Structure formats: structure tokens, C-alpha cells
Amino acid sequence: MKARVFSGIQPTGSPHIGNYLGALKNWVKIQHEYECIWGIVDLHAITIYQKPEELRQKIVELAGMLIAIGLDPAHTSIVVQSMIPAHTELAWMLTCATPIGWLERMTQYKSKAQAQETVGDGLLQYPVLMAADILLYQAAIVPVGDDQSQHLELARDIAQRFNSMYGETFVMPATSLPSVGARVMGLDEPDKKMSKSSTGPNHAISLLDDPKVITKKIMRATTDSNPAVDFETMGAGVKNLLAIYQAFTETSDDHVKAEFDGLRYGDMKKKVAAAVVAALEPIQVRYREITADPGYLEGVLKASAERVSVFANDTVYKTKRAMGLYTA
Numbered sequence: 001m002k003a004r005v006f007s008g009i010q011p012t013g014s015p016h017i018g019n020y021l022g023a024l025k026n027w028v029k030i031q032h033e034y035e036c037i038w039g040i041v042d043l044h045a046i047t048i049y050q051k052p053e054e055l056r057q058k059i060v061e062l063a064g065m066l067i068a069i070g071l072d073p074a075h076t077s078i079v080v081q082s083m084i085p086a087h088t089e090l091a092w093m094l095t096c097a098t099p100i101g102w103l104e105r106m107t108q109y110k111s112k113a114q115a116q117e118t119v120g121d122g123l124l125q126y127p128v129l130m131a132a133d134i135l136l137y138q139a140a141i142v143p144v145g146d147d148q149s150q151h152l153e154l155a156r157d158i159a160q161r162f163n164s165m166y167g168e169t170f171v172m173p174a175t176s177l178p179s180v181g182a183r184v185m186g187l188d189e190p191d192k193k194m195s196k197s198s199t200g201p202n203h204a205i206s207l208l209d210d211p212k213v214i215t216k217k218i219m220r221a222t223t224d225s226n227p228a229v230d231f232e233t234m235g236a237g238v239k240n241l242l243a244i245y246q247a248f249t250e251t252s253d254d255h256v257k258a259e260f261d262g263l264r265y266g267d268m269k270k271k272v273a274a275a276v277v278a279a280l281e282p283i284q285v286r287y288r289e290i291t292a293d294p295g296y297l298e299g300v301l302k303a304s305a306e307r308v309s310v311f312a313n314d315t316v317y318k319t320k321r322a323m324g325l326y327t328a
């Protein structure tokens, strides 16, 4: 039997190359090796206010994007989290087994809470819901970007605590990070991770950005005071651009060094931009074809939800039994 894999992406903003290189590209690579479930985690998205009309639209667009990047819905499940009530049922049971101090320590909670006038309880519970997403499917592997490593560790702690309180119920999930691109930084602020919610016009490259826009953003990316690439002294901005190039072209460290050492920044940026444009163009063509037929996407989401509900309900049943809740 193939091991099960789960990972999710929030339908907030437009997916960017950080999401792609940190997580999505890896999803496509492993989709035939494992039994994979990919979540459009809309219940996570609402931990920060989302405009309802936009959210609904973004969920469908994200489903289209996941297929456009190469996920094959005939072999892999693409699920909208809120279509499967078992996610929230399990999340509540796990909440009751999670010490609040574990949640207050999460760095994502601290940084997102700082940016809010009023902090909703959902933001604090975010990692418990994420643990529920993973444990619900008894996933053995979770491919994510590096920013989610702390949440994954917490999911393991929650699983371990639950198993020791109530008996073996959950499979322990392992984190899988890509070797290059695990943390893509903002083009304008290379000390901050590229993020959908950052608003700077040159911060992120969306997977749907026009080739001209991609080139313009990369040409304006922050570098340092050197005139050309120097592997001994390069700053975070140049490192980030070369990591983006390497992750898109899947070339070795030696190849990148040979190609870029001593190259002036203007020429280096042109090469990076050409690699990003070449990789994203076919995705954009497929995206336009797929989203032209919303009925198709609806069918994919319904079929996936039906398929995975069997495992999900089974885990909820086991968890209820373990905790002594009443089951018919």
C-alpha cells in the first residue's frame, strides 16, 4: 500500500513562486509515488478576514491552478477543506488535547496577531486545525515550505500527546522540505519570506503574472552594493535570485556557479527572469483552458471530497472511540 501524503494551500491572494517552489512543485513530483491529498484550506484562510465574494472565487481559481501546475485529478485528490466536516470535528477533539501554551509560542501566530487590531481565536487555533488536516488522513509525509516546519513539529507533538493519553490513534507525520526553494524571500525585502499578504508591488511574483511584469519585478529586485555576482560576498537578495533560478531550472550548485560567477547584476537578472518566464508560461496557458470550464472544476472537487471522506470519517470515528465519545 502507498504511504499517504497531505499538504494544503490557503486560497488567499494569488499563489506565488514561493508557494510553487516551496511546496506545489514537489506535490506534482510525488503525486504518483504516494496516495496524495491536497487541500485548499479555506477554513485556514478565514482566520484572517476575507471578503466573502473574493474568497469563493479564489477557491475555484486555486483549484484550477493546482491542475494547471500538473496535478492529475484522476490520480490525486484536490479537496476543499470546508466541504469535509471531519476536518473541524477532529480539530475540536485535538484542541481539547492541546496545551494553550504550545499555541501561544508559534511564531506565525505571534507575527500575524501583531498585524491585527482584534485577534480572532481562530488565529491561535490555526496550527491545531492544520494538525487535524494531516492526522485526519493518517498522512505519513507532509511536503511544505520551511515556514511551516514549526507547525509540523507541533502536529507531531499533538499526535504524540493524544496517542499517549488515549492510545495509538494517529500516524506520526514527517516533514518533507525541498532541497532548493524551501524559503523564497521577497524580491523587495530579501530578509522576509515571499508572502501573499505582503502588498509591495515588487514583493512577489504571482504564478499568473504576465512575462513583462515578471521581468520588470526581477529587474527591480533588491541586490547589494557589488556590481556583479561574487559567491563569497553576495547578499541575501542575490542569493535569493540565484536560488529561484536554480529551483526553476533544476540545475546543480556547480552549474549555477559556472553560469553566474562574475556576471553583472543586470545580465544575471535577465537570465533569472527568462528562466521564470519559461517555466510559468505553459502553466498560464493550461490555467486559462481549465478555468474556462467551471463545471469541470466543480466535478473534480466533488469527486475528490467523496473519495477522501471515507478515510476522514474513519479517523473521526476512531478518535471518538478513543476519547470515549458516544458512537452509534
Ligand code: AQP
Pocket: 007, 008, 009, 010, 011, 012, 013, 018, 019, 020, 021, 022, 023, 024, 143, 144, 145, 146, 147, 148, 181, 182, 183, 184, 185, 193, 194, 195, 196, 197, 198
Ligand atoms: N516564501 C515561501 N517560500 C517557500 N515556501 C513557501 N510557502 C509559502 N510561502 C513560501 C509554502 O507554500 C505552501 C502553501 O502556502 P500557504 O498559502 O498555506 O502559506 P502561507 O504561509 O500562508 O503563504 P503566504 O504567501 O505567506 O500567505 P499569507 O501571507 O496569507 O500568510 C506552504 O507549504 C508554505 O510552506
